[in-house]
Amino acid sequence: MIGEGLSRTDGPLKVSGRARYSAERREMGEPLHGFILGAAIGKGRVVSIDTSRAEAMPGVQLVLTHLNAPPQAEVIPKSDILDVQPQLTTDVIAHYGAPVAFVVADTFEQARAAAALIDIGYEVVAGEFVLDENSAAPEWHDESRLGDLDAAMAAGAATIDAVYATPYHFSQPMELHACIADWRNGHLTLHIAAQMVAQLADAVADTILIDRSCITVDSSFVGGGFGAKIALHAEAILSALATRQLNRPVQLVLTRRQGFTIAGHRPASISRVRLAATREGQLTGIGHDANIQVSPEGNWKEGVATVARALYAAPNRLTRTRHSELDTGVCEPVRGPGEVPGLMVFESALDELAEKLGIDPLELRIRNDTAIDPEKHRPLSGRRLVECLREGAARFGWDQRPKTPASRRDGRWLIGYGVGSSIRGHYQTTAEARVRLDPDGQVIVQTDMTDIGTGTYTIAAQVAAAALGVPVGQVRVELARSNLPRGNGAGGSWGSGNTSVAIDRACQALREKLGRVAGTGYNDLFAEVRRHFPTGIEAVGSTRGMDDEPSYENFSIFTYGATFTEVGVDIMTGETRIRRMLGVFSAGRILNAKTARSQLLGGMIWGISAALHEAAHVDPRNGAWVNGDFAEYLVPTHADVPQIEAIALDDFDGAANHLGSKGIGELGSGGTAGSVANAVYNATGVRVRDFPITISKLLPGLPKI
Amino acid sequence: MPGTEDAGLPEAPGAVPLSLCVNGKPWVLQIDPRTSLLDALREHLHLTGTKKGCDHGQCGACTVLVNGRRINSCLSLAVMHEGDEISTIEGLGSPEALHPMQQAFIDHDGFQCGYCTPGQILSALAVIEEIKAGIPSHVTADLNAPPPLSASEIRERMSGNLCRCAAYPNIIAAIQDVSGIPS
Numbered sequence: 001m002i003g004e005g006l007s008r009t010d011g012p013l014k015v016s017g018r019a020r021y022s023a024e025r026r027e028m029g030e031p032l033h034g035f036i037l038g039a040a041i042g043k044g045r046v047v048s049i050d051t052s053r054a055e056a057m058p059g060v061q062l063v064l065t066h067l068n069a070p071p072q073a074e075v076i077p078k079s080d081i082l083d084v085q086p087q088l089t090t091d092v093i094a095h096y097g098a099p100v101a102f103v104v105a106d107t108f109e110q111a112r113a114a115a116a117l118i119d120i121g122y123e124v125v126a127g128e129f130v131l132d133e134n135s136a137a138p139e140w141h142d143e144s145r146l147g148d149l150d151a152a153m154a155a156g157a158a159t160i161d162a163v164y165a166t167p168y169h170f171s172q173p174m175e176l177h178a179c180i181a182d183w184r185n186g187h188l189t190l191h192i193a194a195q196m197v198a199q200l201a202d203a204v205a206d207t208i209l210i211d212r213s214c215i216t217v218d219s220s221f222v223g224g225g226f227g228a229k230i231a232l233h234a235e236a237i238l239s240a241l242a243t244r245q246l247n248r249p250v251q252l253v254l255t256r257r258q259g260f261t262i263a264g265h266r267p268a269s270i271s272r273v274r275l276a277a278t279r280e281g282q283l284t285g286i287g288h289d290a291n292i293q294v295s296p297e298g299n300w301k302e303g304v305a306t307v308a309r310a311l312y313a314a315p316n317r318l319t320r321t322r323h324s325e326l327d328t329g330v331c332e333p334v335r336g337p338g339e340v341p342g343l344m345v346f347e348s349a350l351d352e353l354a355e356k357l358g359i360d361p362l363e364l365r366i367r368n369d370t371a372i373d374p375e376k377h378r379p380l381s382g383r384r385l386v387e388c389l390r391e392g393a394a395r396f397g398w399d400q401r402p403k404t405p406a407s408r409r410d411g412r413w414l415i416g417y418g419v420g421s422s423i424r425g426h427y428q429t430t431a432e433a434r435v436r437l438d439p440d441g442q443v444i445v446q447t448d449m450t451d452i453g454t455g456t457y458t459i460a461a462q463v464a465a466a467a468l469g470v471p472v473g474q475v476r477v478e479l480a481r482s483n484l485p486r487g488n489g490a491g492g493s494w495g496s497g498n499t500s501v502a503i504d505r506a507c508q509a510l511r512e513k514l515g516r517v518a519g520t521g522y523n524d525l526f527a528e529v530r531r532h533f534p535t536g537i538e539a540v541g542s543t544r545g546m547d548d549e550p551s552y553e554n555f556s557i558f559t560y561g562a563t564f565t566e567v568g569v570d571i572m573t574g575e576t577r578i579r580r581m582l583g584v585f586s587a588g589r590i591l592n593a594k595t596a597r598s599q600l601l602g603g604m605i606w607g608i609s610a611a612l613h614e615a616a617h618v619d620p621r622n623g624a625w626v627n628g629d630f631a632e633y634l635v636p637t638h639a640d641v642p643q644i645e646a647i648a649l650d651d652f653d654g655a656a657n658h659l660g661s662k663g664i665g666e667l668g669s670g671g672t673a674g675s676v677a678n679a680v681y682n683a684t685g686v687r688v689r690d691f692p693i694t695i696s697k698l699l700p701g702l703p704k705i
Numbered sequence: 706m707p708g709t710e711d712a713g714l715p716e717a718p719g720a721v722p723l724s725l726c727v728n729g730k731p732w733v734l735q736i737d738p739r740t741s742l743l744d745a746l747r748e749h750l751h752l753t754g755t756k757k758g759c760d761h762g763q764c765g766a767c768t769v770l771v772n773g774r775r776i777n778s779c780l781s782l783a784v785m786h787e788g789d790e791i792s793t794i795e796g797l798g799s800p801e802a803l804h805p806m807q808q809a810f811i812d813h814d815g816f817q818c819g820y821c822t823p824g825q826i827l828s829a830l831a832v833i834e835e836i837k838a839g840i841p842s843h844v845t846a847d848l849n850a851p852p853p854l855s856a857s858e859i860r861e862r863m864s865g866n867l868c869r870c871a872a873y874p875n876i877i878a879a880i881q882d883v884s885g886i887p888s
């Protein structure tokens with residue numbers, strides 16, 4: 001039952017439009033509607049505010065600015081994404097679009113119109129908005145050094161020393177950031193699009209200075225997250241402050257453009273990658289220096305330079321990061337944090353090395369495999385990268401790869417093949433789940449884990465059904481409310497693993513309780529429940545954090561994958577099209593073959609996107625996002641994606657947990673991006689080191705027609 | 706037939722009367738002329754199956770059928786639809802009695818978070834009809850022949866419906882299944 005490709009149990013509600021996402025809930029009655037006014041400068045101060053015209057507009061109930069916003073916790077500079085996030089408590093503007101006023105009115109149309117009538121006077125301060133070689137502070141951070149990279153570079157038979165740039169990325173889930181806040185009898189309920197409900201509840205309570213017991217967060221259906229719905233943002237705080245003041249529910253949905261200025265981003269980066277190898281293709285040196293944007297407002301650091309630390313063997317290694325503190329807004333996790341930019345450039349550099357050595361890039365990767373974590377010197381559990389590479393190569397027909405760049409044509413199309421490896425750390429955090437057996441024959445699973453498209457409703461039912469030996473249809477799964485047993489939500493690819501382990505343990509505890517009175521020979525579970533526990537029986541199961549699990553000390557635990565890509569590049573226009581793609585992954589035991597495949601495919605398409613489409617461009621004059629919407633911030637569409645395939649190897653990693661499962665949500669993207677870049681090079685002979693690979697960067701170097 | 710009154714929101718100053726037929730049911734509304742068709746459905750009629758993904762005609766989440774043709778309901782003011790027949794996802798099928806396209810989306814896992822899904826499903830149905838009606842697309846090679854009901858035609862015509870979960874391969878598989886195109 002675990003692993004079976006069961007269709008999603010929440011499917012009927014979703015395909016019929018009956019699943020109610022946050023801003024669609026109405027059990028609290030008709031809400032008022034809020035609208036945020038964002039700053040029109042990139043850095044500075046508000047020096048005057050006139051809200052009189054807005055306040056006089058029909059339907060307006062409240063206008064909040066820093067002059068009248070209720071007291072909140074102190075601002076924490078360089079805060080964590082789930083620290084307190086007070087709103088409208090200062091006249092200081094730290095980035096373009098930061099909230100400067102909030103209007104609440106009877107209707108959305110009224111609130112939006114009124115917000116446009118607020119007059120703000122600004123004092124502009126010069127800001128830093130451009131990431132380049134000069135923007136970084138001199139200190140190195142997060143350095144890991146083994147051996148002597150400089151010596152390896154000097155002695156290498158072949159070396160690469162190249163600079164790559166990656167742009168700002170935004171998660172931009174399809175459901176906008178949305179919240180309905182309802183203050184009632186001294187209790188605040190937030191229906192909010194969130195990935196981690198308990199942690200969000202903590203942060204909201206701390207921000208608006210209420211007791212944690214006075215808040216419930218509910219995120220029953222979430223329209224995608226990809227990292228953007230982990231952090232606490234203005235929609236939660238402003239709607240909460242307003243409902244408490246007005247004693248009416250308040251709905252606040254960010255606009256898509258506000259999704260670029262109020263939610264955070266993956267920082268842009270500049271990487272210098274150094275590789276040294278023997279003539280036989282044995283890596284002797286690996287170096288990755290990254291320069292990343294960081295924000296004075298938050299402390300999220302994209303781990304660009306760290307992703308290759310356990311990917312390949314080499315005795316001399318140096319990976320480290322410099323910080324460019326810019327006023328371009330807050331950094332947050334975006335799907336594949338570190339891996340997308342980091343692997344995209346590192347796997348490109350490895351391809352460049354393969355060409356210098358005259359070795360097949362697949363073979364180069366295989367030759368540098370390692371069973372031991374090269375930096376932590378402990379075994380890599382479930383290390384099956386080479387199997388992913390070999391299996392993928394055989395199925396894809398890698399032996400048909402054009403050996404010389406720009407050597408194969410199909411009409412106007414230049415054809416190229418590329419490969420990229422993926423690696424992603426597997427994490428475990430504390431989590432709890434409660435499982436209840438009702439005498440009427442129902443199993444009820446409860447935990448605060450969210451299903452943001454990850455299939456949690458389905459997987460949780462499968463795990464409980466398997467552990468208890470009942471049909472999946474008998475299991476009801478309740479998720480994503482902060483008054484349910486606490487976990488760590490959806491993020492970091494840990495959600496399904498944590499939750500499944502906790503649910504399984506709760507089920508085992510139930511079986512033990514039952515076994516003590518009923519023995520083990522019974523054949524009707526619920527008959528025994530009715531006999532011995534007429535009001536039902538429940539038990540709680542949990543996972544421990546990695547620090548408390550010895551196997552996370554004894555092993556380095558990762559997931560692995562290899563993506564193979566065939567592209568066509570139009571020799572006339574420079575347009576790149578994906579023609580074929582296959583990803584092969586090793587990620588422990590798969591909990592649901594159908595939803596896992598979908599998630600891996602989704603990750604791969606994010607890889608396509610990073611290589612070819614996505615880039616948010618900052619206006620160097622004022623830090624505004626010049627392409628901050630779905631018309632200009634390009635994400636893949638149907639026409640960009642052919643019928644691609646993802647395969648998960650039959651796997652079980654007992655070092656990760658007793659179910660043998662690991663996370664898959666972010667695995668597919670990074671190496672896939674590298675494979676696309678390498679395929680484009682193989683097709684054209686043009687190596688673009690400034691991502692994404694767009695027409696304008698390819699055209700000048702394309703072969704003559 | 707007398708229309709059902711809008712039960713929800715207080716009447717905004719300047720509101721104008723509007724009669725709509727949604728999923729076969731007549732409605733009489735007093736509506737702020739600035740209200741989009743999307744917000745009329747979601748906020749006034751509580752038909753929240755139609756989603757707001759951008760409010761600017763850039764994502765397709767708000768796709769509905771108006772008199773049988775698909776439109777982005779966020780790009781159209783409600784008051785422009787006096788007397789129109791609107792079809793939304795709620796009218797297509799219920800969890801207990803799903804339309805074959807809805808079932809195919811479940812079978813092929815044509816969604817993850819599900820937020821783009823109502824728009825995808827309505828667009829898919831409209832796309833099949835557009836191809837059958839001989840309307841060409843950017844990828845139609847021969848403008849003098851009827852466009853083929855092919856995967857590439859469907860991909861092209863579905864490209865106004867973004868899916869950030871990137872369920873694209875599975876969505877196409879679902880549409881192929883329903884429209885009888887071999888995969």
Ligand code: FES
Nearest residue numbers: 758760762765779
């Ligand atoms: S909400 Fe209408 S197209 Fe995006």
Ligand code: FES
Nearest residue numbers: 817819868869870
């Ligand atoms: S299913 Fe999540 S956006 Fe399409």
